[in-house]
Amino acid sequence: MTEREYRASEGISRSELWNLNTRTGGTPEKFKWFRENPEEPTKAMLFGTIVHKLFLEPDTFDDEFAVAPPVDKRTKEGKAIYAEFVESLNHRTIISADDMAQATAMVDVLRQTPFVEALVGDADHERCIRWTDEMTGEACKIRVDSVRLMSDGTPLIVDYKTTNDASADGFLRKALAIGYDFQSAMYCEGAEHEFGKAARFVFIAQEKTAPYAVNILEADTDFIQRGRDLFRELIGIYHECKTTDNWWGYLGKDNSIGKLKLPQWASNE
Amino acid sequence: MSETDQKVAQTAQNAPQEPQTEQQTNDTALVEQGAQGNLVAEKPTESIMPTNVWANKDAFNQTLRMAQMLSQSSLVPQNYQGKPQDCFIAIDIASRLGCSPIYVMQNLYVVKGKPSWAGQACMAIIMASNRFTNVRLCYVGKPGQDDRGCFVKATRLCDGEEVQGTLVTMAMAKGEGWTSNSKWRTMPEQMLGYRAASFFARLHCPDALMGLQTDDEIIDVDSAKKSNLTDILKGE
Numbered sequence: 001m002t003e004r005e006y007r008a009s010e011g012i013s014r015s016e017l018w019n020l021n022t023r024t025g026g027t028p029e030k031f032k033w034f035r036e037n038p039e040e041p042t043k044a045m046l047f048g049t050i051v052h053k054l055f056l057e058p059d060t061f062d063d064e065f066a067v068a069p070p071v072d073k074r075t076k077e078g079k080a081i082y083a084e085f086v087e088s089l090n091h092r093t094i095i096s097a098d099d100m101a102q103a104t105a106m107v108d109v110l111r112q113t114p115f116v117e118a119l120v121g122d123a124d125h126e127r128c129i130r131w132t133d134e135m136t137g138e139a140c141k142i143r144v145d146s147v148r149l150m151s152d153g154t155p156l157i158v159d160y161k162t163t164n165d166a167s168a169d170g171f172l173r174k175a176l177a178i179g180y181d182f183q184s185a186m187y188c189e190g191a192e193h194e195f196g197k198a199a200r201f202v203f204i205a206q207e208k209t210a211p212y213a214v215n216i217l218e219a220d221t222d223f224i225q226r227g228r229d230l231f232r233e234l235i236g237i238y239h240e241c242k243t244t245d246n247w248w249g250y251l252g253k254d255n256s257i258g259k260l261k262l263p264q265w266a267s268n269e
Numbered sequence: 270m271s272e273t274d275q276k277v278a279q280t281a282q283n284a285p286q287e288p289q290t291e292q293q294t295n296d297t298a299l300v301e302q303g304a305q306g307n308l309v310a311e312k313p314t315e316s317i318m319p320t321n322v323w324a325n326k327d328a329f330n331q332t333l334r335m336a337q338m339l340s341q342s343s344l345v346p347q348n349y350q351g352k353p354q355d356c357f358i359a360i361d362i363a364s365r366l367g368c369s370p371i372y373v374m375q376n377l378y379v380v381k382g383k384p385s386w387a388g389q390a391c392m393a394i395i396m397a398s399n400r401f402t403n404v405r406l407c408y409v410g411k412p413g414q415d416d417r418g419c420f421v422k423a424t425r426l427c428d429g430e431e432v433q434g435t436l437v438t439m440a441m442a443k444g445e446g447w448t449s450n451s452k453w454r455t456m457p458e459q460m461l462g463y464r465a466a467s468f469f470a471r472l473h474c475p476d477a478l479m480g481l482q483t484d485d486e487i488i489d490v491d492s493a494k495k496s497n498l499t500d501i502l503k504g505e
Contacts, residue, residue, distance in 0.1 A: 115502050118505060119502070150505075151505065200498065218498050
């Protein structure tokens with residue numbers, strides 16, 4: 001299943017639910033708008049997709065991406081070669097030779113990192129899991145980078161992230177700000193439905209600049225629990241909005257004017 | 270113990286043994302707690318049963334007033350400030366253990382939803398129980414090796430017997446999965462000592478811990494619930 005097919009399929013995904021998180025600027029209004037007007041991936045997102053594909057599904061890489069030939073498009077010959085290349089694309093996405101070189105270098109480092117092979121080798125990559133949330137009856141879906149069963153039957157989920165700071169502290173800050181705890185909880189929930197046993201969740205974080213340092217961090221019980229609380233909250237909001245067809249914005253469900261209050265640090269100045 | 274405290278303790282011990290009202294009993298019990306709070310037992314003393322605050326209306330009200338006062342103090346730990354209910358329980362525990370409520374507050378926290386003693390409190394609780402003398406930590410083996418271990422040795426006051434707690438070794442910590450808690454890697458000597466003290470207390474004066482675990486025990490067991498992924502992947 002391609003990314004596009006997955007997005008179009010039934011069920012609520014992690015990235016959609018995240019748009020309901022009012023603590024990070026989300027609202028049901030935004031959720032609805034983004035659902036009807038999906039965002040085009042940014043350059044950084046596209047680069048992340050390239051590295052993901054090269055790392056986890058190298059065999060089908062060429063079916064989705066094509067590296068632009070190194071030609072001077074100002075010359076007649078260059079133009080001709082490039083035109084021929086564009087002709088041959090067949091819906092594939094063009095990537096620059098520089099991006100490809102960087103992605104290859106990153107994947108080389110990943111492959112040499114201890115435990116990476118043990119974590120993602122011999123595992124299902126980009127597997128889709130669907131289930132129905134018992135409390136709300138809502139259909140949920142996830143697409144995991146990598147999942148395999150360990151010898152005792154425990155599902156081991158691995159998620160690969162490119163980041164600016166892969167140190168445990170740096171990654172944690174980013175993780176909490178952009179909801180990786182929520183992601184780990186939703187994925188563990190899905191895996192438990194699929195495999196019937198509580199899952200473990202591991203992040204492989206890699207920095208985007210040389211030497212492309214890699215860190216491997218397992219999501220702790222408390223980390224996942226924080227995300228689980230958030231998952232329950234967001235799916236609850238989604239269910240209520242859907243049931244009442246009220247996709248409220250910043251003014252809240254009952255339309256009220258908020259207060260701009262000074263935080264403690266500013267009122268002490 | 271400060272000089273003033275000692276004087277107060279002295280006065281309490283010399284107090285005339287006259288029939289007392291419930292109120293007085295309670296007050297005396299509190300002063301006696303101060304006397305026991307020196308944490309080093311020198312001679313066996315009879316166990317002092319403090320007034321049961323849960324069964325005595327006056328004692329309850331008195332403790333409640335104390336709890337309210339303490340909860341408004343900025344000198345009690347922050348997690349007790351504004352929480353007279355928590356202060357109340359701390360006072361009750363302190364009066365049973367025979368130490369200061371402030372000591373209990375400093376060393377009793379809620380870890381993963383369970384009230385638990387700070388690791389370092391165990392040794393003090395053993396000493397405050399007034400049942401042992403010459404309580405000490407004994408280390409064996411080479412630091413950094415699996416056979417490095419620690420146990421607590423003490424002289425039991427009631428019969429003068431030398432007693433010792435279970436030997437806790439690094440091999441045991443690894444086997445039990447406690448080392449998933451990073452403190453076992455960064456300060457193993459300290460953790461061995463804390464654990465040896467809690468094992469000793471569990472064996473020789475379990476009532477002194479009042480059924481509570483230490484914070485490190487709770488964290489260790491929680492870490493151990495999930496076996497170490499590094500070890501699993503290496504073993505596969």
